[in-house]
Every structure is written in C-alpha cells, then in structure tokens.
Amino acid sequence: MTIAVTFLPRNAATPLPPIAFIGGGNMASAIIGGLIRQGTVAGTFEVVEPFDEARTRLANEFGIAALTEADPALARCAVVVWAVKPQTFADAAKPVRAFAPDALHLSVAAGITSDSIARWLGSERIVRAMPNTPALVGQGMTGLFARPATSSEDRALVAQLLAPTGELLWVDAESDLDAVTAMSGSGPAYVFYFIEAMTEAGIEMGLPADQAQRLAIGTFTGASALAKSATEAPSVLRQRVTSKGGTTYAAIASLEAADVKAQFKTAILAAQKRAAELGEEFGKG
Numbered sequence: 001m002t003i004a005v006t007f008l009p010r011n012a013a014t015p016l017p018p019i020a021f022i023g024g025g026n027m028a029s030a031i032i033g034g035l036i037r038q039g040t041v042a043g044t045f046e047v048v049e050p051f052d053e054a055r056t057r058l059a060n061e062f063g064i065a066a067l068t069e070a071d072p073a074l075a076r077c078a079v080v081v082w083a084v085k086p087q088t089f090a091d092a093a094k095p096v097r098a099f100a101p102d103a104l105h106l107s108v109a110a111g112i113t114s115d116s117i118a119r120w121l122g123s124e125r126i127v128r129a130m131p132n133t134p135a136l137v138g139q140g141m142t143g144l145f146a147r148p149a150t151s152s153e154d155r156a157l158v159a160q161l162l163a164p165t166g167e168l169l170w171v172d173a174e175s176d177l178d179a180v181t182a183m184s185g186s187g188p189a190y191v192f193y194f195i196e197a198m199t200e201a202g203i204e205m206g207l208p209a210d211q212a213q214r215l216a217i218g219t220f221t222g223a224s225a226l227a228k229s230a231t232e233a234p235s236v237l238r239q240r241v242t243s244k245g246g247t248t249y250a251a252i253a254s255l256e257a258a259d260v261k262a263q264f265k266t267a268i269l270a271a272q273k274r275a276a277e278l279g280e281e282f283g284k285g
Helices: 026-037 052-062 072-076 086-097 114-121 133-137 152-165 176-185 187-204 209-229 234-240 247-257 260-282
Strands: 019-022 045-048 079-082 104-107 126-130 140-146 166-170
Touching (some): 019 026, 019 086, 026 045, 026 133, 026 152, 045 072, 079 086, 079 152, 086 114, 086 260, 104 114, 104 152, 126 176, 133 140, 152 166, 176 187, 176 260, 187 209, 187 260, 209 234, 247 260
Parallel strands (some): 019 079, 079 104, 104 126
C-alpha cells in the first residue's frame, strides 16, 4: 500500500464550497460536526435524510434543516458526500444524479467500487473514503482513493473536508481500500473486543467493573500513543516489556500457544474478503 502525496493541501482557512450529504447518520454527523467546530457555517450544507429521528438530531445539534429527499437545492453543491449504506447506494443515486451533474463525489460507503458509482452517477470525479468510528471524536483513520479524473484541487478539497475527522491515508490502488476496510474501518471493533476481554479478566481477578474498564481503556490509549510516537517497531516495544520468566512473558506465551496472532490475522483477512464481496453484491444496480 502506498501513499499518494502528489498534491498540495488547500489552506485550512479557505472557505469550503456548498456540500451535500446523502445520508445524515453518524459518519455524516462526524464530518459536519468537525467542520462546524472549525468555523464552517451550517448553511454550507445540504443533507438528504429520510428518517425523522436523524433529521431532528441534525436540526438540534447543527441547525441544519435536512431534506427528506433529493431536490433542486442540491444543484448549488460542489461536493456530494455519499454516507449511505452500501445496499441503498444505487437507489439513492438515481434522484441525485439530475441535480449534481458537475459535482465532485466523495463516497464513504464500504465496498462500493468507484466503477459502480461512476456508472450510477455519470461522473468520473469520484473519491472513495474508508473512515472509521473514532472520526466521531476527531481521532479517525481514513483511507482514500481518487479516480484518475479527479484533479489535485479535488483531492485537496476532500482532504480539507475530512481533516477534522483525524488522519488521512491516500492509496494508489482502489483494491487497497478493502485492506483499509479490514484494518482500520473494522479495526475499532477489534480494539473494543480486546477491551471487553481485558475488562472481564479484571473483574474475574476481583476488580470492580469500572476500575477494570478504566485500566483496559487506559492501557490501550497509552500503548497506542507510545507506538505512534516511538521510532521502534511495535515488536521491539513488546519485547522491552516482556522479560523472560516474568508476568508479561507468561501472558504472551499463553497467547502464542493459542495461536492468537494467526487467528487474528485470519479474522482481518475475512473482513477484507467481505469488503470485496460487498462491492460485488451491491454494485450491480
């Protein structure tokens, strides 16, 4: 996987053009909320959201009066962000296409290929993004792929739009987004899974539940920060706290005996396979 760094980012102070969001759920809210906190006005956004509860939340949190369906208001938008479920993308695209013929399209729908999106929307200016849920707190990790027809200015605009959600990684091959999906897109669930296990172990060892959870979360937070700031590989950091015959050694030996690392890698590969399958299943419309 390689990082595309052949374009200059837009100045963060450059006002964003009008942006449409098709779907107003968690990921759309994470992006909108981050931009509003950085000074973008609510009037910059048009949101199409069919569900009453989500529209009410957008109004209460951001002062956005979301549309129930696509209408000519979308014509003013220079960017359309597709924050819909993969299985609904094709149907959602049909009414939007007529109102946004010249827009740049940014999809955060897992698995749906840019070929399918181009066919549905009649546009080649497409960027696919695979964010993850820590974007909700500005600590996300997003993988990005741009079709050849997108300009450096388009990519810089996408980078500015997504900057409040966390870190961005551009890949050169669209197929790499399946790996991004398996690692960082699904990755928070893996972390939560291990936090659950550590918390349960703490409770079994006699700690109160709140203390066990605090220890588990704090350990993941601290270790991740150390891994990010260190110049050494994670394997070296692990070895430094694994004295032979000590407590950490006993734990790692138990994990190795159970082949946990291999099983974990198998699980991630299963997620990658499923990401590719989603594109096949829902990209035929």
